[in-house]
Amino acid sequence: MTDPILTAEHVQMTFADSEEGFEALAEADFTVYPQEVVSIIGPSGCGKSTLLRILAGLIEPTNGKVVFEGKQLKTPQRKIGFVFQQPNLMPWRSALRNVALPLEVEGIPRKQAEAEAHRLLEVVGLSAFADALPRELSGGMSQRVAVARALAHDPDLLLLDEPFAALDALTRERMDWELLKLVQRQHKTVVMVTHNIQEAILLSDRVFTMSPRPGRFEREVIIDLPRPRSAEDQYTPRYVALARELRQSLR
Numbered sequence: 099m100t101d102p103i104l105t106a107e108h109v110q111m112t113f114a115d116s117e118e119g120f121e122a123l124a125e126a127d128f129t130v131y132p133q134e135v136v137s138i139i140g141p142s143g144c145g146k147s148t149l150l151r152i153l154a155g156l157i158e159p160t161n162g163k164v165v166f167e168g169k170q171l172k173t174p175q176r177k178i179g180f181v182f183q184q185p186n187l188m189p190w191r192s193a194l195r196n197v198a199l200p201l202e203v204e205g206i207p208r209k210q211a212e213a214e215a216h217r218l219l220e221v222v223g224l225s226a227f228a229d230a231l232p233r234e235l236s237g238g239m240s241q242r243v244a245v246a247r248a249l250a251h252d253p254d255l256l257l258l259d260e261p262f263a264a265l266d267a268l269t270r271e272r273m274d275w276e277l278l279k280l281v282q283r284q285h286k287t288v289v290m291v292t293h294n295i296q297e298a299i300l301l302s303d304r305v306f307t308m309s310p311r312p313g314r315f316e317r318e319v320i321i322d323l324p325r326p327r328s329a330e331d332q333y334t335p336r337y338v339a340l341a342r343e344l345r346q347s348l349r
């Protein structure tokens with residue numbers, strides 16, 4: 099049995115913004131193995147973004163712990179890439195210079211950082227837009243730049259916080275397929291937060307459902323659709339049964 103890449107043990111979060119505190123996340127317990135795609139699905143406000151920020155080492159949980167590659171996680175790691183709901187690009191930097199930024203911050207010389215950024219833009223199919231400024235890119239393209247930037251340190255684990263939620267439905271579907279191809283090609287482990295059942299099923303090996311706030315892990319659904327997957331899978335009886343199961347457990 100391979101070792102897990104990521105484990106959350108009784109992770110709980112209370113924000114101390116009032117006397118009694120505000121519980122955003124009641125309990126998260128789960129394990130992710132290398133090269134798995136795992137989705138976490140739950141209603142708005144149940145603590146998904148809070149959980150992902152904890153998994154990224156950006157905030158410390160009130161209780162419990164996260165173990166990444168065998169060590170307790172305390173601070174952000176180069177080997178963990180993060181894509182937020184909004185692309186958060188620097189408006190005055192070109193697509194290329196946005197992707198190069200985390201490398202430059204690490205002290206990698208500009209020329210070398212830009213060469214690497216070029217390669218990453220190619221991975222997300224945006225080579226032709228290297229010199230474009232964020233305002234010249236569509237929403238889908240901006241999010242692809244954000245994905246390229248998250249791949250800059252060749253992370254072992256990619257955390258995605260509803261990466262395509264702000265896009266229209268058709269663009270979102272296209273982005274989902276691209277993401278699926280990308281993670282399969284690059285052998286990344288992915289933990290994605292979403293409230294879209296279709297996206298969760300098509301991309302994932304396993305899906306966890308969460309209760310409304312304060313969120314608690316409730317069910318694990320194994321997505322046993324064969325890989326590689328295609329859009330046609332959505333019309334199979336097995337897909338429909340999985341979608342029904344997830345919808346019922348979210349109710």
Ligand SMILES: Nc1ncnc2c1ncn2[C@@H]1O[C@H](COP(=O)(O)OP(=O)(O)O)[C@@H](O)[C@H]1O
Pocket residue numbers: 113115120121122140141142143144145146147148149311
């Ligand atoms: N830094 C914070 N301080 C206080 N409350 C917060 C903070 N971050 C999030 N919350 C609250 O915690 C709850 C869960 O938020 P969030 O994790 O963003 O949920 P989700 O991503 O599932 O929609 C929300 O009610 C939110 O307002």
Ligand SMILES: [Mg+2]
Pocket residue numbers: 146147148259
């Ligand atoms: Mg959120």
